[in-house]
Amino acid sequence: MLRFVLARLSQSAITLLLFSVVIFGLARATGDPLTLVLPMVATEEDFANARRYLGLDRPLYAQYVTFVGRAATGDFGTSIRSRRPVVELLRERLPNSLALAAFSMAVSLLIAFPLGVLAAVRRGTALDSGAKVLATLGQSLPTFWVGIVLIEVVAGRLQWLPAGGSGSLAHYILPGFTLGWFVVAGLMRLLRSAMLEVLDAEYVTTARAKGASEVSVVWRHALRNALIPVVTFAGVYFAILVTSAIVVETVFAWPGMGRLAYEAITGRDFPVIQAVVLVTAAIVVTVNFAVDLLYAVIDPRIGLAS
Amino acid sequence: MRATTALLLLLLTATEATGAAAPPAGELTVALSSFANEVLDPALGGHGVKFYLALMFDYLIGVTPDGRLSPELGIATAWEVSPDHRRWTFTLRRDVHFHNGDPLTSADVRFSILRAIGPRSTTGYAGVLRALLDRIETPAPDRVVIVTREPTLVIPPYLSRALATEGMILPKRYIESVGDDEFARKPIGSGPYRFVEQVTGSHVRLAAVPHHWRIGTPRYQTVTFRVIPEESTRMAMVRRGEVDIADVSRDRVREMEQAGFPVRYRDNDSLLHLWWILPWDRTPVRDRRVREALNLAIDRREIAATIFGGKAEPAAIPFGLTWAFRDVKLTVPDEWRYPFDPARARALLAEAGYRDGFPITIFAYQLPALPEGREMAEALAGYWQKIGVRPTLVPVDYPAFRKQWVDRTAPGAVGYYNLPNRDWIGTYTLLDKFAHTPSRPTDTVADPEIDRMLDAILTTTDRTKINELMRQAFARLRRDHDGIPLVYLHTPYVTSKRISRWDPGSVMLDLNIDGLVAER
Numbered sequence: 001m002l003r004f005v006l007a008r009l010s011q012s013a014i015t016l017l018l019f020s021v022v023i024f025g026l027a028r029a030t031g032d033p034l035t036l037v038l039p040m041v042a043t044e045e046d047f048a049n050a051r052r053y054l055g056l057d058r059p060l061y062a063q064y065v066t067f068v069g070r071a072a073t074g075d076f077g078t079s080i081r082s083r084r085p086v087v088e089l090l091r092e093r094l095p096n097s098l099a100l101a102a103f104s105m106a107v108s109l110l111i112a113f114p115l116g117v118l119a120a121v122r123r124g125t126a127l128d129s130g131a132k133v134l135a136t137l138g139q140s141l142p143t144f145w146v147g148i149v150l151i152e153v154v155a156g157r158l159q160w161l162p163a164g165g166s167g168s169l170a171h172y173i174l175p176g177f178t179l180g181w182f183v184v185a186g187l188m189r190l191l192r193s194a195m196l197e198v199l200d201a202e203y204v205t206t207a208r209a210k211g212a213s214e215v216s217v218v219w220r221h222a223l224r225n226a227l228i229p230v231v232t233f234a235g236v237y238f239a240i241l242v243t244s245a246i247v248v249e250t251v252f253a254w255p256g257m258g259r260l261a262y263e264a265i266t267g268r269d270f271p272v273i274q275a276v277v278l279v280t281a282a283i284v285v286t287v288n289f290a291v292d293l294l295y296a297v298i299d300p301r302i303g304l305a306s
Numbered sequence: 307m308r309a310t311t312a313l314l315l316l317l318l319t320a321t322e323a324t325g326a327a328a329p330p331a332g333e334l335t336v337a338l339s340s341f342a343n344e345v346l347d348p349a350l351g352g353h354g355v356k357f358y359l360a361l362m363f364d365y366l367i368g369v370t371p372d373g374r375l376s377p378e379l380g381i382a383t384a385w386e387v388s389p390d391h392r393r394w395t396f397t398l399r400r401d402v403h404f405h406n407g408d409p410l411t412s413a414d415v416r417f418s419i420l421r422a423i424g425p426r427s428t429t430g431y432a433g434v435l436r437a438l439l440d441r442i443e444t445p446a447p448d449r450v451v452i453v454t455r456e457p458t459l460v461i462p463p464y465l466s467r468a469l470a471t472e473g474m475i476l477p478k479r480y481i482e483s484v485g486d487d488e489f490a491r492k493p494i495g496s497g498p499y500r501f502v503e504q505v506t507g508s509h510v511r512l513a514a515v516p517h518h519w520r521i522g523t524p525r526y527q528t529v530t531f532r533v534i535p536e537e538s539t540r541m542a543m544v545r546r547g548e549v550d551i552a553d554v555s556r557d558r559v560r561e562m563e564q565a566g567f568p569v570r571y572r573d574n575d576s577l578l579h580l581w582w583i584l585p586w587d588r589t590p591v592r593d594r595r596v597r598e599a600l601n602l603a604i605d606r607r608e609i610a611a612t613i614f615g616g617k618a619e620p621a622a623i624p625f626g627l628t629w630a631f632r633d634v635k636l637t638v639p640d641e642w643r644y645p646f647d648p649a650r651a652r653a654l655l656a657e658a659g660y661r662d663g664f665p666i667t668i669f670a671y672q673l674p675a676l677p678e679g680r681e682m683a684e685a686l687a688g689y690w691q692k693i694g695v696r697p698t699l700v701p702v703d704y705p706a707f708r709k710q711w712v713d714r715t716a717p718g719a720v721g722y723y724n725l726p727n728r729d730w731i732g733t734y735t736l737l738d739k740f741a742h743t744p745s746r747p748t749d750t751v752a753d754p755e756i757d758r759m760l761d762a763i764l765t766t767t768d769r770t771k772i773n774e775l776m777r778q779a780f781a782r783l784r785r786d787h788d789g790i791p792l793v794y795l796h797t798p799y800v801t802s803k804r805i806s807r808w809d810p811g812s813v814m815l816d817l818n819i820d821g822l823v824a825e826r
Contacts, residue, residue, distance in 0.1 A: 045436070
């Protein structure tokens with residue numbers, strides 16, 4: 001077990017290191033961030049001062065070594081745009097993204113579960129068709145469009161909910177729904193398929209033959225077994241929600257990681273881009289690592305030695 | 307009921323009799339699409355963050371909402387210059403304190419100016435001050451003497467609210483005790499509002515001081531600046547009453563007006579100016595007739611009416627920033643205005659030897675406050691095609707264009723910027739970067755005579771002569787068609803219904819929030 005853990009850990013470290021090289025190179029390939037930070041009338045002397053002050057006048061390899069060395073200790077340097085430590089910015093934004101992702105996931109689960117189960121149980125009915133339409137729309141409508149329509153109608157015209165920003169629980173509803181709808185669609189389709197498979201299984205027939213009520217068959221026997229792939233899927237989706245909500249956070253002015261990434265990319269703020277991407281990669285690598293470990297614990301057939 | 311009314315009347319009479327203003331109450335919220343780089347330290351910000359920093363800090367020299375230097379609105383209550391125009395003596399306002407209680411003295415003024423031109427500074431306008439300043443003396447707590455290497459008249463306007471952030475006064479003792487980085491996180495100023503919190507990408511929140519020499523008792527307890535990039539979100543927030551002032555695109559103005567929300571304009575807020583990347587000497591635009599033809603081929607009125615929804619006006623002079631015109635007493639002659647004359651443009655091209663036109667590159671990009679950038683570039687290409695020129699549109703983002711511009715890798719290609727309008731000193735600083743050959747690489751005009759005029763302005767000590775030099779520079783830029791002055795853009799701001807009056811002023815990149823929060 002220890003060997004397995006060590007092997008996976010070293011694989012994760014190598015992945016992150018390679019990632020750091022790629023993101024360091026790509027971030028710099030996009031151009032000079034100072035053209036966006038300094039006023040248009042800035043002189044070349046201002047540019048030289050800023051470069052020196054921010055360490056951008058040093059050779060690239062020296063900048064990379066400093067970046068990796070500091071990142072290993074959790075120090076991602078200083079934002080070129082806001083001149084604040086990047087860790088501070090992450091500390092400000094990550095909790096907001098986690099909170100929005102958690103809210104979206106909760107909404108998604110609340111909608112997807114009953115809808116997925118009912119669509120499977122009442123296969124071929126209007127309810128099943130309606131659920132399929134909902135799922136298709138959720139996966140095909142672009143989130144920026146859904147967001148803007150909700151803002152224009154629900155916040156602007158009807159004035160029922162806040163249009164943007166963070167604060168009260170009401171601020172979560174529109175971005176949470178926009179973000180969650182896509183997940184609802186995926187979860188519901190997966191749950192429906194899993195339920196259909198399980199409902200045809202022999203042990204469900206046996207439960208029915210033993211006189212168990214339909215409610216008990218569906219919600220106790222079938223759903224429990226159909227949940228395994230759904231839970232895995234939901235876990236992966238949660239990581240995706242935290243790390244990829246750029247559009248939703250921008251449209252709803254939600255001060256999260258996605259918005260930070262957007263601002264950093266449009267402002268060519270190297271240190272922030274590097275930090276956001278590395279943190280995102282670290283989250284994904286950690287989730288994968290945890291899943292690998294979990295699989296190995298749950299299913300001994302997945303050889304630890306391999 | 308009668309007793310309550312009597313009590314109210316009594317209270318009202320008492321308040322009026324003592325002249326006491328109501329204490330600050332409520333919140334004013336300003337939502338903008340961008341905060342530039344969102345910094346809180348004036349030395350890092352430049353003019354892009356002036357609109358919120360100006361509430362936290364006082365300037366050495368104040369300005370009125372229409373941009374005139376004022377001894378009533380700055381820390382300096384008077385200033386005078388020695389006969390040789392090298393020693394500027396400023397008398398400072400007494401009893402001004404920073405938000406932590408420290409008194410504001412001449413030591414703070416000296417420290418602030420030196421910091422503004424120091425290596426940490428990226429304000430953008432510090433270069434001229436670095437070149438001019440010899441030393442700063444502080445003979446008394448309420449007296450500062452700025453000594454320059456050359457005689458000059460530009461010191462007061464350079465350290466005023468009319469320009470960027472170089473003139474903001476910072477607390478020396480606080481910065482020295484906590485360090486630059488901590489100050490940049492938790493700034494302390496002496497303005498009518500103190501810093502409360504910042505969440506980058508979200509908001510900056512300020513709270514009123516009980517009373518301030520500049521504005522009296524602030525009307526609002528808090529002022530919050532929120533950055534809301536998506537316009538639909540900003541407009542919905544205005545509709546819901548969550549926001550009092552928001553920038554709005556020119557094409558959504560009518561919708562908001564129809565919904566009953568007042569829209570105020572900063573008239574002639576910027577000049578949309580186009581230029582050809584230097585060096586021109588091997589390109590068709592080296593010929594003045596070609597440059598004139600390219601100007602005459604454009605229907606500025608049509609562009610103003612369609613692309614900019616009527617919220618723009620044709621411009622006539624390259625770098626002709628109108629708020630400088632009033633300072634230097636320039637009246638634009640009618641014959642300077644470019645007519646839309648494609649026939650004359652074709653004739654000029656033929657005369658210059660380009661009867662069959664020539665290829666030209668137009669970089670197409672969007673800029674802050676110019677979402678119409680690419681559309682405008684496409685229209686330009688259309689006009690030029692009609693006179694036989696063969697334009698190629700190259701979609702890029704601004705940094706990519708700027709690299710080609712300053713590296714001079716695309717001679718004769720066209721770029722543009724919405725230059726914020728400004729007074730004469732601001733215009734001078736702009737010309738110093740755009741039309742002054744020694745200021746390479748951002749120069750766009752190769753004319754030694756213009757260089758000579760700009761050099762002379764910096765060290766001329768007779769204001770009448772400065773005005774004359776500025777007028778001559780404008781005339782020469784127009785005569786030689788040294789660029790394409792397209793239109794003046796009016797910037798609309800939508801306000802909530804409770805904002806009954808607000809003059810956004812005519813100071814460069816300053817929304818005159820003072821006017822809204824000042825005691826009435």
